Amino acid sequence: MKVLITGADGMLGSSICREALKQGYSVRAMVLPDRKTTVLDGLDIELVQGNLLDEVAVAKAVEGCDYIINVAASTQIWPRRSPFIWKVNYEAVKGLVEAGKRNNIKRFVQIGSASSFGHGTKEQPGNEHTPYNGEAYNMDYIDSKYQAQQYLLNEFKTKGFNAIVVNPTYMIGPFDSGPSSGKMMLTLLKGSLPGYSSGSKNFVYSLDVAVAAVNALTLGKVGECYIAGNENLSFEEFFRKVCSVNNIPFKLKKLPDFVVLLVGFSGSIWAKITQKHPKLGYNMAKQAIMTQCFDASKSREELNMPTTPINVAIDSCIQWWKENKYLS
Secondary structure, three states: OEEEEEOOOOHHHHHHHHHHHHOOOEEEEEEOOOOOOHHHOOOOOEEEEOOOOOHHHHHHHHOOOOEEEEOOOOOOOOOOOOHHHHHHHHHHHHHHHHHHHHOOOOEEEEEOOHHHOOOEOOOOOEOOOOOOOHHHOOOHHHHHHHHHHHHHHHHHHHHOOOEEEEEEOEEEOOOOOOOOOOHHHHHHHOOOOOOEOOOEEEEEEHHHHHHHHHHOOOOOOOOOEEEEOOEEEEHHHHHHHHHHHOOOOOOOOEOOHHHHHHHHHHHHHHHHHHOOOOOOOHHHHHHHOOEEEEOOHHHHHHOOOOOOOHHHHHHHHHHHHHHOOOOO
């Protein structure tokens, strides 16, 4: 069976390629033209170049495939409002679905976001039934991922299209060449992180998410969503784990919420003036003081998703960075 994996050169996409090969699938990996694909070097895959906004390229990529795992997305958070984000995260999904229908694919796995559900506390974490609260984020990235999810669920409900959505929380792992989600961890290890905020997140090993995504080709229920997460940790707990894994002392101080918000507000103002990406914008600051906890039991039970300790995920990420000269 052949599976098309879009966004194959990202941290999660490259992990999904490896997991799909491990499970015996033939892999066609779609990447943007002229992209560096070193994270895919040595893999027995068919590499195709194309833009998801190009209907002809999408048709060629889907032709002959049995499954699609759509990982590709614009994760842009500044500027937080942009028509381009909607084109990639929503319109491109619709194009892929139509191409999938023409080729009678067996199942479409969408990589969504846990932010498409309301978050909660450690004691009462959010789950797949917690209503979406996008107004808390005020970002096109999050709104577009939610609307793409709703489109796919409606395609199943009204037309029987075999779609399933895997919703990762905050991923940590190898192949983070951006770096993307591991950026704050890399900043800490380089000694440039000024402190930590009062918020919390659900953290998950990216390789565990890859297993859930590939398992979703045959497991789970179509027309449903699966939060792919693991440990609910405060930022203090997470950064202490990072320091412990790397054998360095924990010296960070907790920043008051008003300081985090003030820095974020100043960052957004300066970004508008200079047209440069802020290190911390106001909406990012608001998220930094939220308790964004989730329950991932449904993915564990129905997709056989592993629960690798976050310490292992942190170590795997750090070792990959060292091997690839991101850290000495």
